[in-house]
Amino acid sequence: MSTKRFQNKVAIVTGASRGIGQAIALAFAREGAHVASVDIGDQSETAAKAKSLGAKCNTYVEDLSKLTQKSAAEFIAKVVKDAGQVDVLINCAGIIKRAPIVDHPESDWNLVLAINLTAPFLLTQAVAKWWVSGGRDKAPADARLKVVNIASMLSFQGGILVPGYTASKSGIAGITKAFANELAKERANFNAIAPGYIATENTRPIREDEKRNQSILDRIPEARWGKPEDVAEPILFLASKEADYMNGTIMNVDGGWLAR
Numbered sequence: 001m002s003t004k005r006f007q008n009k010v011a012i013v014t015g016a017s018r019g020i021g022q023a024i025a026l027a028f029a030r031e032g033a034h035v036a037s038v039d040i041g042d043q044s045e046t047a048a049k050a051k052s053l054g055a056k057c058n059t060y061v062e063d064l065s066k067l068t069q070k071s072a073a074e075f076i077a078k079v080v081k082d083a084g085q086v087d088v089l090i091n092c093a094g095i096i097k098r099a100p101i102v103d104h105p106e107s108d109w110n111l112v113l114a115i116n117l118t119a120p121f122l123l124t125q126a127v128a129k130w131w132v133s134g135g136r137d138k139a140p141a142d143a144r145l146k147v148v149n150i151a152s153m154l155s156f157q158g159g160i161l162v163p164g165y166t167a168s169k170s171g172i173a174g175i176t177k178a179f180a181n182e183l184a185k186e187r188a189n190f191n192a193i194a195p196g197y198i199a200t201e202n203t204r205p206i207r208e209d210e211k212r213n214q215s216i217l218d219r220i221p222e223a224r225w226g227k228p229e230d231v232a233e234p235i236l237f238l239a240s241k242e243a244d245y246m247n248g249t250i251m252n253v254d255g256g257w258l259a260r
Contacts, residue, residue, distance in 0.1 A: 005240055007032035010083040014038040014064065014123070015093030019200040020150070022046050023228035024090055027236055029055035036079045036086075038062050039093065058082050064093050064119035065111055072122040076130050085135065088239045089127050089147045091120035094168075096202050098161040109164040116168030120149055121175050124190070128179065132186050146239040149176050149192040150231075151250050153257060156194070169194075173250050180248030189247050191238045196254025198226040221256030 011028040015021030016037035022045070025035050029050035035057045037043045037050070043059040050057035062075065079086055094116045097108035124147050131145045152169035159166045172192060179190040197203060197216055207213050207225065217223055234253050237243055252258050 002030050002032070004032035005236075006088070008034075009087040010034045010036060010079070010085050011088035011090065011239070012036040012038060012079060012086060012123075012127075013090045013092060014062075014119070016046050017041045017043045018045075019202070020195070020198060020228040020231050021090075021092040022049075023232040024092055024235055025057075026050060026053065027229070027232040028088070028239075029053045029057065031236060033088070034058075034083050036060060036083060038064075038075075040064070056083075065114040067114075067119045067122050069122055069125070072119075072126040073129070076123070076126045080130065080135070085139065086127055086130065087139075087143070087146065089123060089145075090235060090239070091123060091147070091149045091172075093119065094150060094202070096162055096165045098205070100161060101163050104163050109167075112164035113168050113171075116165065117171040117175075120172060124149075124175070124179055128183055128186075128188060131188060132183070136187060142241075143187070144241075144244055145186075145188040146243075147179065147188070147190045148235050148238045149190075151176070151192040151194040153194055153196055153252070153254055155192075155250060156258065176250065177248040184247045189238070189243065191243070191246055191249045191251065193231055193235055193238070194250050194252045194254065195231050196220065196226055196252070196257045198228060198231060200228060219257060219260055220254075221260060224255065226253065226255055 011033040013025040016025040017039040030053050037059045047057045149172050151172045154166040155169045155173040176192040
């Protein structure tokens with residue numbers, strides 16, 4: 001049931017064309033937000049579904065692997081021009097490359113770090129700079145900028161065959177805390193969700209490996225893979241007023257995986 005708690009708010013969601021990102025974008029749309037959908041691919045499905053929920057949705061085609069400080073600042077300025085403001089940034093876009101660690105290609109390492117860590121840093125830096133340089137002054141006195149990153153269980157564990165992904169998600173946990181340490185006093189919140197095993201295209205190869213899939217299910221106390229919506233709903237909480245006193249938090253959404 002919608003409570004329209006993000007009515008008159010503008011939420012940027014990267015990686016919004018499918019999977020977790022699309023679920024997040026549609027959750028914000030359901031709650032009344034003006035969604036700024038960002039992806040390198042076709043976002044027409046996301047836009048159509050958001051509009052069917054009565055929400056405004058602008059789409060932006062961006063290659064986040066090539067983002068720079070300049071282009072990140074230009075992107076935030078474009079969203080502000082189109083939508084009037086930015087209230088929420090969700091850094092969800094991400095990729096994963098699998099290879100044995102001794103053979104892991106340098107090109108894969110660089111690409112994963114660029115999309116999963118550098119782009120979230122640059123976008124967060126750009127939106128935070130916009131906020132403290134005047135955006136905050138135009139917002140209501142009790143308004144706060146909300147940034148939610150997508151971390152991972154591999155922010156806490158090493159993983160297998162995914163050194164670039166592990167490094168990027170460990171970095172996400174670190175920069176989430178770093179931004180919180182410096183900017184919480186500026187009426188800004190920086191938190192992260194650490195999803196467990198979620199049924200998306202990124203995890204399809206694992207789910208199709210019958211033995212590996214079963215070993216994962218055997219360890220998850222919930223005994224099932226998570227759904228994108230299982231991640232989207234806690235993100236709404238972290239972006240809401242109810243989470244105003246949460247800063248630098250990495251929230252696990254893993255069906256109990258890390259508790260076992």
